[in-house]
Amino acid sequence: MSQAPFRVEPLGDAHERGRFDCGEEVLDRYLRTQATQDIRRHVANCFVAIEAATGQIAAYYTLSAASIPMTDLPLEECRRLPRYPAIPGVRIGRLAVDRRFQGRGLGAAMLADATARTIEADIAACMLIVDAKNDAAVAFYQRHEFRLIPGSPRTLFLPVASARKVFHLKHET
Numbered sequence: 001m002s003q004a005p006f007r008v009e010p011l012g013d014a015h016e017r018g019r020f021d022c023g024e025e026v027l028d029r030y031l032r033t034q035a036t037q038d039i040r041r042h043v044a045n046c047f048v049a050i051e052a053a054t055g056q057i058a059a060y061y062t063l064s065a066a067s068i069p070m071t072d073l074p075l076e077e078c079r080r081l082p083r084y085p086a087i088p089g090v091r092i093g094r095l096a097v098d099r100r101f102q103g104r105g106l107g108a109a110m111l112a113d114a115t116a117r118t119i120e121a122d123i124a125a126c127m128l129i130v131d132a133k134n135d136a137a138v139a140f141y142q143r144h145e146f147r148l149i150p151g152s153p154r155t156l157f158l159p160v161a162s163a164r165k166v167f168h169l170k171h172e173t
């Protein structure tokens with residue numbers, strides 16, 4: 001039986017993060033120096049894709065609780081939502097794929113994993129929010145149906161219900 005090439009798991013002490021290189025130094029440095037502190041302080045959780053054959057980190061992303069004011073969303077989106085001042089969400093703060101693994105669908109797989117974790121979490125969240133680091137990242141998220149928050153150059157949102165369809169996740173039982 002063939003083994004899955006990657007597994008996604010929470011970042012832990014045993015993971016070797018010094019060789020991670022996604023091409024954006026700020027994202028490499030975050031993984032090396034900041035991620036563990038953020039986890040310890042409950043500021044963000046960090047999940048890593050591990051290449052099964054080598055045990056190396058191939059990609060990572062972070063998740064944090066977030067809230068989005070209703071007034072930030074486009075009108076047509078608000079019409080589908082209950083009339084609360086703010087909508088609960090989950091922020092994908094960072095997403096990075098090591099250069100050796102880019103362009104193989106791993107970034108998309110990490111977004112799918114983040115969506116699945118959001119759906120399965122005990123705390124409800126109905127919106128995914130991402131802060132894209134650059135214009136290429138904006139294009140990447142738009143490719144997966146994220147939409148820019150009006151007036152914001154690089155913050156995008158995607159309703160969890162839409163993400164479930166985009167990433168072909170099963171419906172809740």
Ligand SMILES: CC(C)(COP(=O)(O)OP(=O)(O)OC[C@H]1O[C@@H](n2cnc3c(N)ncnc32)[C@H](O)[C@@H]1OP(=O)(O)O)[C@@H](O)C(=O)NCCC(=O)NCCS
Nearest residue numbers: 095096097102103104105106107108132133136137139140
């Ligand atoms: C952006 C990044 C996460 C994408 O990950 P990836 O594994 O290379 O992307 P994938 O292979 O999953 O691409 C999935 C789809 O998005 C498209 N895509 C990938 N990068 C894209 C880009 N920059 N612009 C537009 N579309 C893009 C791919 O063509 C692919 O489309 P397809 O499904 O039709 O084939 C990765 O390139 C990366 O880590 N870059 C450096 C760090 C960075 O900028 N991170 C974003 C921070 S918010």
